[in-house]
Amino acid sequence: MAVGKRRRRTIGLEEQSLNSALREFRVNYELFKYRAIGKSICSEPFSTGGLMWRVNCYPSGRDGSHGGEYVSIFFELVSKSKSVHAIYEAFLIDKDRQPCHEVAYRSNAHLFETGSERGWSQFVARTELEEVYLTEGHFTFVCAIMVIRDSSIPVPPPDIGEQFSNLLDSSDGADISFVVDGETFHAHRAVLAARSLVFRAELLGSMAEATMSSITLHEITPATFRIMLQFVYTDALPGDDELWDSSTEMMQNLLAAADRYALDRLKLMCAQKLWDDVSVDTVTDTLACAKMYSCSELKSKCFDFFASEENFKKAVLTEGFVQLVQKFPSIMSELRERLGI
Structure with a gap:
């Protein structure tokens, strides 16, 4: 393993920069093996x-938590910056100066904030370290940190529906008007x-x-036409709180309007809302609506x-079922x- 030009030393821990990604640390274990749990040897930043x-x-x-039986290795973000995501890895070097695959770890992407630490509490057992990996009272490990940069450019969510809604509300550039029960x-x-x-x-x-330039419409209410027009411009229905008290009746009327103007998506949206509220x-009434408007x-x-x-x-005993059969004799x-009866 090639040795870089830069070498830095702190008490008990010597660092070498192997290349732009990897760093090697040589730890004076003999000097610090009796250091208390939770006490670290820190590298230079x-x-x-x-x-x-x-x-x-x-x-x-x-x-x-492990009774002082393991050596722990942790990475700490020192810079005062916004939180960043990073992947980190570390592995031991054996006595032959070769990477030890038995003691090698690589993390997933983790979030770091200034002063936060992430790493491995059980990097290597002290007994294993002392028996296998020590050389003249020292052990060596190599580590790397890869910062994940967000290279994307934030793009706001689409707002074309809102823009077309504003166009409808403002009437800018309008070239046609509809009169529905006196409302334009x-x-x-x-x-x-x-x-x-x-x-x-x-x-x-x-x-x-x-x-x-102006068209008068019949057999549709202003409320129904307003919601249909809003759907035409925005491809969305208003919230339930905007559909007034009788939302079932409104959905039936709106489904009829959707059928009249071949707005297939609106028709199915109304059908779903009617089905959500179906009961005995x-x-x-819902089946009659479905039959009437195909x-x-x-x-x-x-x-x-x-x-x-x-x-x-229960349903066949209701007045609505009698009316349904009278209106659509083929329904029985x-x-x-369908039911095999």
Whole structure:
């Protein structure tokens, strides 16, 4: 093992810089083998990864958990800096000046803060050290520290939804308006057309709406249209606290609007929320909604609900089930086929 040019010595511990990564320490064990538990021999500070470090060797162990039967090796960050992650390793050198693979350790990445220590409490047993590795009362170990630099450039999370929401709220550049039950909503043709094939056909195609600056909508409430418009711009639904008291009714209305304007993702999001709230009292209304607006995924889930004998017996006695069968006569045959009854 080549010896570098630099050599530093403290009482009982001599350091040699082997190369830019490795450092060799020769410890006067005979002099310090009776040192108390928790008392270390410290190296001079050295630089690695642009930071100053120190190696602390505890001849009788760093703490008393092992009765002073082991030598401990620890690395200490000396520099006053922000916390850093580093990998460290150490191994003994045998009497033939060769690395000892039986006493060799390498850590995972660990967080260091100024003054903190990390290492091995049981680096080598004192009895093994004294019998195998001492040369003229000294033992030698080599260590290295590799500082892990965060080379990434922080990138903020996407905020396109928030930006489009602001665009909707401000009405800047709006070129189309919708009147719903006397309430006016301003929007942008290009955004609506990009998000919905139905809006594209109406606003950019050959339909009469393409030449209109204001369109009056029927069979939809202002609250439902507002939430749908927000979804079109942000691809997200408002929180439950913004859906008012009757969130189930709102989800049914919103699913209908999503079906009308071919907003498939919104349709499935509404279906999921309706399914989350399904019960014996609501399953018939939910199934009716699924049938009415061709939501096969929600319909299948409702059939799964009826597959429970207990649920089925309770649901068929509700007024909602009677209305469901009257509105969709084929539902009974579908249920029998699905449930095998």
